[in-house]
Amino acid sequence: MLVLGPLVLPWAGVIVLAAWLAASTVHDRAGRRAGLPPGPHAWALALLALAAARLGFVLQYGREYASAPWAALDIRDGGWAAGWGLLAALLYVLALWLRRHPWRRPVALAAAVGAGLWLAGTGVLQLAQPALPAALPAWQGVALDARPVQLPALQGQPVVVNLWASWCPPCRREMPVLLRAQAEHPQVRFLWVNQGEAPETVIGFAAAHQLPQADVLLDTPSQLGALLGHRALPTTLFFNAQGELAAVRSGELSAATLAQHLALIAPAQALTKP
Known part of the structure; x- marks a missing residue:
């Protein structure tokens, strides 16, 4: 957890935010170099990936959400299926390429940067985790x-x-x-x-x-x-x-x-x- 005074943030969320900011920057700059007007794809791709990741988790644990379906909207529980999010992002990029959309290259580059940074950050986070104790603590x-x-x-x-x-x-x-x-x-x-x-x-x-x-x-x-x-x-x-x-x-x-x-x-x- 990242502790900033009274604010406590999960590192996983910080990594996702940092990856999106980097991808969004790449998206905008690549679009400008290609002479394209401002596009919504950085936001659209991120929201689609997050929605798919949440949906995947909710479907996996549908029984637990059945008694209180509105709880599926409460993302404070940290329930995400990362594979679903990555798949949704891939399908978004693929759809742009199949339609030969002018934004296809900037979006593909931004998606690659965002996914790469997220995977790298997640890997570093796993390596940085302290070794788990071998037994219940002597307490x-x-x-x-x-x-x-x-x-x-x-x-x-x-x-x-x-x-x-x-x-x-x-x-x-x-x-x-x-x-x-x-x-x-x-x-x-x-x-x-x-x-x-x-x-x-x-x-x-x-x-x-x-x-x-x-x-x-x-x-x-x-x-x-x-x-x-x-x-x-x-x-x-x-x-x-x-x-x-x-x-x-x-x-x-x-x-x-x-x-x-x-x-x-x-x-x-x-x-x-x-």
């Missing part, structure tokens, strides 16, 4: 039912660790999604680890939102977030049954993006809803 918290919970002792089952705070709007919005997933997938252990708040605040919030006391942990010094290197809230970490960190989602989860990440830590048949 112990106290649940609201006063029982201690040691993370390493949970190895043997998939574990989802949600770092949250009551003052965080996206944390509050994703609580019902996590609660439904816990009820639907009892073989997965869900933990809500509060970051930095007083016990009375956490107790009141958990009671109001019907969070299970045995699964809500206190972390007043925000030790776990610092230990894992994730201070942005909400952040959700997905550990498989071997205790390995398989995925991290920084930002709000929807039912679809939660299902996408759960599939990484448990076999598909084990995640089938009862």
Whole structure:
């Protein structure tokens, strides 16, 4: 995540924006060199690619969106199918070439630059990611039912660790999604680890939102977030049954993006809803 004061931006979004700005610049300059009037293709191509990427993800997780179709428009959940977006961009360029449109060369060049920068940026981002810990971190918290919970002792089952705070709007919005997933997938252990708040605040919030006391942990010094290197809230970490960190989602989860990440830590048949 890119942290700019109170603003926290996902690197993936920053890379997409940078790639589009570069592609748009190439598009405009190539068009001017060819003596063409200003054209809408930079915007049209980007919007088409984004719409196709979102549509591909929504179709893939149609069951999760079926109960709340309007949630498909909320892109804050970070659900995208990149392959669909690239395919849509390719088809757009191909259509211009088949029609021998005067903008075909500038658009093709801009699309190549944008796609190349996005692929390169995504690759660098993957290489720059810190090595995932081999096991659940050696951290112990106290649940609201006063029982201690040691993370390493949970190895043997998939574990989802949600770092949250009551003052965080996206944390509050994703609580019902996590609660439904816990009820639907009892073989997965869900933990809500509060970051930095007083016990009375956490107790009141958990009671109001019907969070299970045995699964809500206190972390007043925000030790776990610092230990894992994730201070942005909400952040959700997905550990498989071997205790390995398989995925991290920084930002709000929807039912679809939660299902996408759960599939990484448990076999598909084990995640089938009862």
